[in-house]
Amino acid sequence: MEIDEQNAPALEAATTFAELGLAPPILRALEEMGYSIPTPIQKQAIPLVVMGRDLMAQAQTGTGKTAAFSLPLLQKMLPHANTSASPARHPVRALVLAPTRELALQVHESVLAYSRHLPLRSTVVFGGVDMRPQEAALKAGVEILVATPGRLLDHAGSRSVQLSQVQFLVLDEADRMLDMGFLPDLKRILDLLPSQRQTLLFSATFDDSIVGLARSFLRNPLKVEVARKNTAAESVEQVVHKVREDDKLEALVRVVKTRDIAQALVFTRTKLAADRLGRRLQRRGVQAAIIHGDKAQVERLSALEGFKQGKVQLLVATDIAARGIDIVELPCVFNYELPYSPEDYVHRIGRTGRAGASGLAVSLVAPEEDRLLAGIERFIKRDLKAVPLPESAPRPRTRADAPGHPGSLAAPRSLTRRRQEPVCALLLPPLRDDAPGHPDPGKDA
């Protein structure tokens, strides 16, 4: 059976998590986190996973996919929940594989939050950091293990983890795992798992390679889908400025200022370009940080944390590093360089305008990139008309120029956090000076 127009509405009729049949301790955690209504992918996936079916789910980060697989798996593991100190009573039952360290960390934070009222243990392992603390956590016993493939194989090789009791396997962002060349690692991991298991594959796109992966790893899977692969979110305003390569830095700064952009992800194609742009922004006094695959783990985490706390205004990132970073209500994404693959364009701009919030995606397109732009237009089936850069009209110095105001290109002030949410879900838009109780931002200081 496939989820199609006929049966999807019945599954989506549930309007609360309780109607999806989740147990009270899970419902309590969700309530504390402020989740009241399941997202479309959650409504579709949760009942099917609870039923025990394999799943191919097409959903991007931002749709609530982590809860869509974590919640039903927690539910299914309830009979095994126990408070025993013995590692033997806590074998790995659910294995979640993620392509990047950031995504693995984020998924684990969510799992921890969802399972906070259950005696089920979880941990996360990823490369680039000391293996020993991870070994200790694994040896103590965990029911849920979130891992990047390479580091998991390292642990399996040194026998610090046993995978023979895994009942549930989740392949998160499977398309990205294939893009990153993880297929051989995935095959080796699959060989370590029991063949009797439930497998859930999540991917933003479903091209032939993913279908092939599903064919070899999944059994009679159901397909669920929440967004078509080449549709850019309607709520994202897509703006193109034609700019010479040499003028892009000025153009970026000008758009940020004139549009009062509090924080943005700025995409480059390569690590080298990300480093170069980040450094040039920093030299201009902009609070910029850089995130890409060659950065040490501590640097990547501190850049992300700075961004989430609002200390970093522009986070310069490559596609792979930015994948899976969960950022709530990010107002703007810049394509400082257009990606080679149109699908990456859709992923990039999908980082903004989530859950109905309006977002802005600004592409700075040099003449050499016209062909890439044409490819993107064909892919999203939409013309992206270039418009002139906004005028940077000189204006009197106002409160808006003060550090901390959105668009100031100086450090935004610290952000308030929503209680009870996992840390990774905490990038809120900075408080605006025009919020109730604040002075009129238009008045001169």
Ligand code: AMP
């Ligand atoms: P994900 O797509 O799993 O990365 O989730 C995106 C963001 O949505 C995360 O910050 C989650 O905490 C949040 N989220 C997931 N499901 C819900 C829900 N049903 N209600 C409110 N927030 C949610």
